[in-house]
Amino acid sequence: MELKTAVAALAALAQETRLAAYRLLVQAGPAGLAAGRIAEALAVSPATLSFHLKEMAYAGLIQSRQEGRWVIYSAHYAQMTALLAYLSENCCADATEAPACCAPVQAATEAAVMAPPSEARKIHPAAH
Amino acid sequence: MELKTAVAALAALAQETRLAAYRLLVQAGPAGLAAGRIAEALAVSPATLSFHLKEMAYAGLIQSRQEGRWVIYSAHYAQMTALLAYLSENCCADATEAPACCAPVQAATEAAVMAPPSEARKIHPAAH
DNA sequence: TCGATATTTTGACCATTATCAAAATATGGA
DNA sequence: TCCATATTTTGATAATGGTCAAAATATCGA
Numbered sequence: 001m002e003l004k005t006a007v008a009a010l011a012a013l014a015q016e017t018r019l020a021a022y023r024l025l026v027q028a029g030p031a032g033l034a035a036g037r038i039a040e041a042l043a044v045s046p047a048t049l050s051f052h053l054k055e056m057a058y059a060g061l062i063q064s065r066q067e068g069r070w071v072i073y074s075a076h077y078a079q080m081t082a083l084l085a086y087l088s089e090n091c092c093a094d095a096t097e098a099p100a101c102c103a104p105v106q107a108a109t110e111a112a113v114m115a116p117p118s119e120a121r122k123i124h125p126a127a128h
Numbered sequence: 129m130e131l132k133t134a135v136a137a138l139a140a141l142a143q144e145t146r147l148a149a150y151r152l153l154v155q156a157g158p159a160g161l162a163a164g165r166i167a168e169a170l171a172v173s174p175a176t177l178s179f180h181l182k183e184m185a186y187a188g189l190i191q192s193r194q195e196g197r198w199v200i201y202s203a204h205y206a207q208m209t210a211l212l213a214y215l216s217e218n219c220c221a222d223a224t225e226a227p228a229c230c231a232p233v234q235a236a237t238e239a240a241v242m243a244p245p246s247e248a249r250k251i252h253p254a255a256h
Numbered sequence: 257t258c259g260a261t262a263t264t265t266t267g268a269c270c271a272t273t274a275t276c277a278a279a280a281t282a283t284g285g286a
Numbered sequence: 287t288c289c290a291t292a293t294t295t296t297g298a299t300a301a302t303g304g305t306c307a308a309a310a311t312a313t314c315g316a
Binding site: 004006020088 | 139158
């Protein structure tokens with residue numbers, strides 16, 4: 001993952017409504033949730049939520065599919081695991097003593113990179 | 129971790145200079161780096177970097193200590209592991225079928241929460 | 257104490273972001 | 287086709303964020 005990609009993903013999560021929506025989707029699993037149900041659960045206007053969902057989709061954290069007259073959003077787990085790996089990359093590489101400083105972070109990273117490769121994402125190809 | 133705390137931590141990382149500085153500190157380990165060395169490595173003005181370091185310290189992601197005439201910054205790993213755990217909390221709780229959808233995220237979380245408890249942080253108690 | 261180095265703070269400026277109201281688009285059913 | 291429901295887009299506005307120059311603070315060594 002590149003610096004700018006990681007910044008985009010972090011920025012997409014760094015807002016209360018968006019983080020709450022993302023967590024809702026993480027908990028909902030692959031089945032996902034319709035946009036309207038998320039707006040309802042979070043008590044935000046559909047227009048505002050749509051703005052936020054678009055932002056997260058653009059950052060690759062969630063994806064959408066049309067299902068009848070609903071648009072279903074779901075978490076894109078691979079992007080999150082890639083972000084986790086990036087955040088702890090080369091942890092303590094420059095430490096003089098061999099430290100246990102970030103053992104948990106390392107363990108998390110190793111678990112994350114075991115994730116099976118995901119199919120190519122083609123979400124919101126339009127420019128921001 | 130609470131929603132607002134997580135948003136603050138994510139926002140603290142959602143900026144190119146800050147994320148680059150944070151990664152530098154993660155790689156430097158507990159020994160840390162002087163503010164000036166970070167500014168030098170990233171080619172940003174000391175004043176601007178100071179602004180960014182303060183932001184990350186306030187979010188609990190890094191800590192500082194005075195050492196002679198230098199201020200040494202280092203990563204606060206516990207905050208990051210707490211953030212990782214929060215982001216994958218209750219993953220797929222609502223999925224109808226038992227899915228392997230976020231197994232890697234779950235593994236990462238479990239590794240993260242094994243982190244030893246850190247001493248109480250008292251960084252930059254002043255208001256933002 | 258004085259000067260040099262290291263870092264932080266302040267104030268100003270410009271760019272980006274979040275929200276809302278209203279209009280536009282898309283889908284399904286009568 | 288027409289209407290009702292679901293979602294997105296647009297345009298405006300207020301708030302927040304990032305950078306810079308200059309001044310302020312802190313520490314060390316002479």
